[in-house]
Amino acid sequence: MTVPEPQARRLDGKAFAAALRARVAGHVARLKDDHGVTPGLAVVLVGEDPASEVYVRNKGRQTTEAGMASFSHRLAADTTQAELLDLVARLNADPAVHGILVQLPLPAHLDADAVIGAIAPEKDVDGFHVLNVGRLATGQAALVPCTPLGCLMMLDDLHGPDLSGKTAVVVGRSNIVGKPMAQLLLRRNATVTVAHSRTADLAAVCRGADILVAAVGRPEMIPGAWIKPGATVIDVGINRVQLADGRSVLRGDVDFASAAAVAGAITPVPGGVGPMTIACLLANTLTAACRLHDLPEPEGLTP
Numbered sequence: 001m002t003v004p005e006p007q008a009r010r011l012d013g014k015a016f017a018a019a020l021r022a023r024v025a026g027h028v029a030r031l032k033d034d035h036g037v038t039p040g041l042a043v044v045l046v047g048e049d050p051a052s053e054v055y056v057r058n059k060g061r062q063t064t065e066a067g068m069a070s071f072s073h074r075l076a077a078d079t080t081q082a083e084l085l086d087l088v089a090r091l092n093a094d095p096a097v098h099g100i101l102v103q104l105p106l107p108a109h110l111d112a113d114a115v116i117g118a119i120a121p122e123k124d125v126d127g128f129h130v131l132n133v134g135r136l137a138t139g140q141a142a143l144v145p146c147t148p149l150g151c152l153m154m155l156d157d158l159h160g161p162d163l164s165g166k167t168a169v170v171v172g173r174s175n176i177v178g179k180p181m182a183q184l185l186l187r188r189n190a191t192v193t194v195a196h197s198r199t200a201d202l203a204a205v206c207r208g209a210d211i212l213v214a215a216v217g218r219p220e221m222i223p224g225a226w227i228k229p230g231a232t233v234i235d236v237g238i239n240r241v242q243l244a245d246g247r248s249v250l251r252g253d254v255d256f257a258s259a260a261a262v263a264g265a266i267t268p269v270p271g272g273v274g275p276m277t278i279a280c281l282l283a284n285t286l287t288a289a290c291r292l293h294d295l296p297e298p299e300g301l302t303p
Contacts, residue, residue: 150276224258
């Protein structure tokens with residue numbers, strides 16, 4: 001069987017993220033020069049999960065490169081709930097810290113919801129606190145989860161800030177991506193459907209989408225046959241797949257080859273949405289610093 005040649009525009013998340021980091025760094029420099037304020041991001045890692053270790057290192061490096069203050073707190077895997085909450089309380093009270101991120105997942109004995117709930121909402125740069133979730137849902141100023149914020153920025157760049165008349169389908173209903181993504185698309189005036197594993201005739205629902213956001217965590221579950229010709233496809237999935245020869249590769253939730261032959265624009269995996277997540281974390285930290293000091297926010301970093 002011959003695979004059709006790709007026709008879709010490949011959305012380069014690496015280049016987009018690099019440009020966003022450069023914008024953030026410029027704003028940070030002006031914030032220091034004009035107001036003597038250095039945005040500070042505190043990252044808390046509990047335990048020694050290898051993937052989390054790499055992610056936290058990358059966050060620290062990119063925070064410093066953007067001119068921000070980076071605070072790293074590494075706690076033992078047997079840290080108690082009380083000890084972790086005490087650290088969060090100290091970071092809440094620290095004027096040098098404008099953003100707090102507790103790396104998930106936490107060890108099983110810790111209550112992640114309680115920890116997220118203890119973070120001051122104005123420093124919740126992950127956008128997971130219930131107050132930020134509620135503010136997003138009701139159209140108020142909120143700190144927005146980084147991955148859907150990155151998706152929105154890429155869509156804004158492609159389509160502009162008004163999606164009136166466009167149908168958007170979000171496949172996945174997680175609190176981290178699916179639900180906030182739907183809220184952001186509603187803010188852009190799209191007609192939004194949230195689909196999931198129990199959606200009847202998921203293929204038909206996907207085929208109706210002018211904009212399709214896949215965030216389910218199942219490798220290549222959405223084939224090109226489910227894509228509306230000319231649609232924009234945002235693939236949030238990052239799935240590690242073991243090949244027959246023993247190598248492991250990253251795959252998205254969308255079958256890239258078949259989808260790229262049909263779509264108008266598509267994000268690859270890797271190199272699509274992934275690089276935007278840390279870049280948007282830096283943007284959120286900058287936004288939080290401006291709000292905490294009652295300074296004007298940079299344009300284009302919040303929905």
